Amino acid sequence: MNDSNNLLAWPTCPGYVTVRPLKAKSPCKVWLMRRDSDQSYMVLKLSSNAESICSLRQKQVESARKYVIDFYGTLSTQLGEGILMEYCPGGSLAQLLEERAPFSLGECVTALAPVAQTLAALHSTGQVHGDVSAGNVLLTADGMPKLGDFQESRTGIDQTPGSGTPGFMAPEVSAREPEGRLGEQDVYSLGACLWFLLEGTAPPEPNMRPPVTVIFPSVPTLVHELLLDSLHQDPVQRPTAEQFARTLFAAAQAEAITWEQCTPVESTHLMATVHPSEVRGRRRRRRSRRPQAEKGQKDYAAPEWRMHELRRTPGRAKVYLAVAGGVALVGVSFLGVNLVGERGQSESGTLSQTQERREPCRILDGAVVPACAFSAETVIASFIKLSRERDAALESEDLKALSAIYPPASEQFQRDQQTLERLDSLKLGINGLATRLEDISVTARAQPDTVILRATSTQEAYDYVDSANRVVHQVARGTRERIEVELKLIEGNWKIGKVLSREA
Missing domain, CATH: 3.10.450.50 (Nuclear Transport Factor 2; Chain: A,)
Structure with missing residues (x-):
């Protein structure tokens, strides 16, 4: 039975209302919650090792909090422990591209340059994310990107090969090879995200990949080089996350991400980016009703x-x-x-x-x-x-x-x-x-x-x-x-x- 129809599968906790499942698969592990005290929305991710993930999560965000999903602690439900996190009503970049055309280069700057800076800060502290993908970059109510899902994150000392999202993980991850330089696999994933946003699909395998000048004829040479270097099969040839961010900032002027009519219907009312004409129209209609109320209604x-x-x-x-x-x-x-x-x-x-x-x-x-x-x-x-x-x-x-x-x-x-x-x-x-x-x-x-x-x-x-x-x-x-x-x-x-x- 689909968890959206089976209310017994919905986690419950005093002081919170369970709004809906955020994943289609069953059993669902990610839920939208609303706190009774202030009516704020949060995400609950059920996890068997919630405490250890939370401890690592808190350590990682010290130097890169602005563009990382905020963490609020753990929550006990009848289905087990879960991590309580910030809710981003804009959904993921992957979800957004299911509903609209590929990004302009300016939108790519807005979506990925801050994420690259965040990864650079994590790498400087000896941490790696391990699963950077378009599905793990989310949009806040203000259209700001935030990096989430640190389940595969680890320290540089831990050489255990991680996993990742197909299409976004470096070739050496599939071969279960350890990193030579901290963060080089995250940088490959950044390059794959850039390709995905510009093209609408993840990059093909290296031996099947057409020239970037053919796929992206209208982007600057600087971006061609960034894609080639970031997606290089040899990890040594890849730039650092900081270099990735600087190059992307230099390639184009940042533009606001167009999300209107593309975000989930049930979340649109939570987004802050509303057309000014629509807001003014609603205010005029409200003012037109006030005189009637003053007459005795x-x-x-x-x-x-x-x-x-x-x-x-x-x-x-x-x-x-x-x-x-x-x-x-x-x-x-x-x-x-x-x-x-x-x-x-x-x-x-x-x-x-x-x-x-x-x-x-x-x-x-x-x-x-x-x-x-x-x-x-x-x-x-x-x-x-x-x-x-x-x-x-x-x-x-x-x-x-x-x-x-x-x-x-x-x-x-x-x-x-x-x-x-x-x-x-x-x-x-x-x-x-x-x-x-x-x-x-x-x-x-x-x-x-x-x-x-x-x-x-x-x-x-x-x-x-x-x-x-x-x-x-x-x-x-x-x-x-x-x-x-x-x-x-x-x-x-x-x-x-x-x-x-x-x-x-």
């Missing part, structure tokens, strides 16, 4: 179920009702798996034939929760069921059914209860309460048995009716909103927790 500081204002109706004064229909809690699909119907079909459709044949997840004992209860499909299906039960309970004014949807002492249940009490005092009911459901996904897992989901929804039009079932007010169809909601597993059953955020 209620400002909801905390996420809650939206209140609708009733207009004047014949024979009745203006009525204000806290109707719990403004938040959408349901969605159609998760990671391309259609839970309610085929893509494009309304959420009111029936389950597909494949899902009808699927064995349901049965929780027979609240003390023994089966693994299927933590599958993404089961969680989302439970979410859909709970939200529909909530709509039905509000429309039928069934307080008992409503209480079964929430955990004990739920603030949301208290709001819904107040809504029903207010409706009863006004001799009014609700008819046609429903939500339009789109794009639901599991976004995080928190400690102990809490899952966070995100969904887009639209509140469909509904009516307020009197005791004779006559319509006294119609509420128009609402706008699409993006919400984030907790789901809690209590005694083997999923319950709706807090509404964490909402935005139009």
Whole structure:
């Protein structure tokens, strides 16, 4: 089972929320975490020898901290110990080149010259990285390169041959030959990274490699020579990391790396490099709404179920009702798996034939929760069921059914209860309460048995009716909103927790 769908495979730790796996392979060892205290994002890398790696890691960054992934310590989870590190939302250079054209020479200067300087500092202290590759150079939120993954790092005294990334490691590494001069294998990897960024693929084997003047006709001769020297089969002919950096700086003016529309969608909002026109446009729209708020609109500081204002109706004064229909809690699909119907079909459709044949997840004992209860499909299906039960309970004014949807002492249940009490005092009911459901996904897992989901929804039009079932007010169809909601597993059953955020 893919770890993104199997929530039991997600590491948990008090004070942290597990957002998603950062590697596709299973079992996944690299996870995105969010710290509760300050909502900052970090990377957790599970490792059996976390302590020894961390000790070496701390020693290495003394003289080269700026362009190296920051290390925050270790974290204990139910899956074992892990290293807690800085999160770079821009992803790796390798990931970036999967989505865009090869780099310009100026972008190569920005991406690799600081990394070469960092390696020079490490080499001066007797340390080598051992696995420099485009996949191990990451971009921060500011578009700054940082070198990560020191798992293969070692000291100059340790002559044990390392490994590396195919296409980026020196020929003598495959032959398991020790280094003659400290750092010469890292320099070969730098040259391979430069080739990769300019061409889009790693350099071929030396005996199959075409002339650099043919592959890169538009780059300066200085860069041709740098590629030839760095990728030389004879390690003695390679420059030092410091010489590599100086040559690259001299070859071209540094340029900002273009990452727009190329970074992972789920990380784009964390990147600091935003087009100024887009920022100004958003600010203008926010300012245009402020005068309306000053005229008496209620400002909801905390996420809650939206209140609708009733207009004047014949024979009745203006009525204000806290109707719990403004938040959408349901969605159609998760990671391309259609839970309610085929893509494009309304959420009111029936389950597909494949899902009808699927064995349901049965929780027979609240003390023994089966693994299927933590599958993404089961969680989302439970979410859909709970939200529909909530709509039905509000429309039928069934307080008992409503209480079964929430955990004990739920603030949301208290709001819904107040809504029903207010409706009863006004001799009014609700008819046609429903939500339009789109794009639901599991976004995080928190400690102990809490899952966070995100969904887009639209509140469909509904009516307020009197005791004779006559319509006294119609509420128009609402706008699409993006919400984030907790789901809690209590005694083997999923319950709706807090509404964490909402935005139009």
